Amino acid sequence: MKAYEIIGGTDIDSIAIVDRPVPAPGPVEVAIDVKACSLNYRDILVISGTYAVGDKVTGVVPLSDGAGVVSAVGAGVTRFKVGDRVAAAFMPNWLDGPLTAELQAGSLGGAVDGMLAEQVVLPASGVVHIPDHLSFEEASTLPCAGVTAWYAQFVGADIGPGDTVLLLGTGGVSIFALQFAKLAGARVIITSSDDAKLERARALGADHVINYQSNPEWQHEVLALTDGRGVDHAVEVGGPGTLNKTLEAVRFGGSISLMGVLTGLADAVATGLILHKNIKIQGTYVGSVAMFEAMNRAIALHKMKPVVDRVFPFEEAVDALRLLKAGGHLGKIVVSLE
Incomplete structure (x- = not known):
């Protein structure tokens, strides 16, 4: 063979x-x-x-x-x-x-x-x-990708109707997470550097899309879209290069499922935000x-x-x-x- x-x-x-x-x-x-x-x-x-x-x-x-x-x-x-x-x-x-x-x-x-x-x-x-x-x-x-997105939203977190979920990028895990979040009745905010991909994500059910290249401080737009509260949950595939902005975008008492290293393996993490906002970070390995x-x-x-x-x-x-x-x-x- x-x-x-x-x-x-x-x-x-x-x-x-x-x-x-x-x-x-x-x-x-x-x-x-x-x-x-x-x-x-x-x-x-x-x-x-x-x-x-x-x-x-x-x-x-x-x-x-x-x-x-x-x-x-x-x-x-x-x-x-x-x-x-x-x-x-x-x-x-x-x-x-x-x-x-x-x-x-x-x-x-x-x-x-x-x-x-x-x-x-x-x-x-x-x-x-x-x-x-x-x-x-x-x-x-x-x-x-499928099982990771499932774990991120229904095991590491408990996504349900009316929750708001932040997704980074339009790769395999993020698109599965978009589809699962919509099945659960959640509101989805998704980011990408490509407007065409964002429109495709919108067609799949994304409620709000953000181009992080034209809007590098995208976490502020996430907060604006949630009336300053922040999202209930984030699926974090970027890693250290995006994690601090994700911490800003998540609400007090919210959660992050961390499974990606697309921006590297090590960097300074805003541990003060994790403590101050009582954020739960769940490592998610499939x-x-x-x-x-x-x-x-x-x-x-x-x-x-x-x-x-x-x-x-x-x-x-x-x-x-x-x-x-x-x-x-x-x-x-x-x-x-x-």
Whole structure:
């Protein structure tokens, strides 16, 4: 079978297609014919060697997110049968409960083989059925960005009707968060440097849009839009370069789900604002299999469609990574194996 492997180096070209043996499932595993994979910013960091995954990743199959069809099951597997449409959880061993270092170490596409291959074998407990109305390309976007947005708003926070949510940018997590917030009846304020993307976000249900390039002190506009009160919750994907402005934009007693490092890993943080405004900051590292299944039930109920910006063929995975790095997309970028 064909698979990509990380071949070393310090840029996103550091992957290559190789031949690997077709994997066979063990007693509690399933084999999956992968039909589509989606990209996350973490993939760029892993491939370029700038993401701390613990072990050297040369020779590892990249990408955490993928969906496909069960092609074989182990003797002890009862939850799945050949032909089932499934997706892999980002951390297949995190079934429920709190996250631990051991569970995080099993994240796909880091120190452990990921999904950018024609076939994969995974523990059956770390695989979920995908909603019937979704294509494989759409379903492949769920494991990281979808579950992260779900965790951010319904586990790390408790978003409900009438709440106001601030979203930064129009990447995968932010667009999922927009869709979930509207399902919950919340009001959404979203930022971007691109007016065309902001109009697309408005069409998806955003109530207010802010261009942070033409309005660099965007936190003041957020406060104006909320009559000086601030938002109830913010989904913070930028990291240190945006966090202080987000702290200004959040109300007293509000909350922030922090999961992004798009502006770097370290900078001065306005800890005084966190203390003074009694703000809760929740680190958000994807989510468990149980969260994935809960999210899928909501997606199936509302027939929600993930936003796929562009689909690349398997042979053009590097081009897909280049587009992701350039930031010229809205929603998710997908690699198709069909």
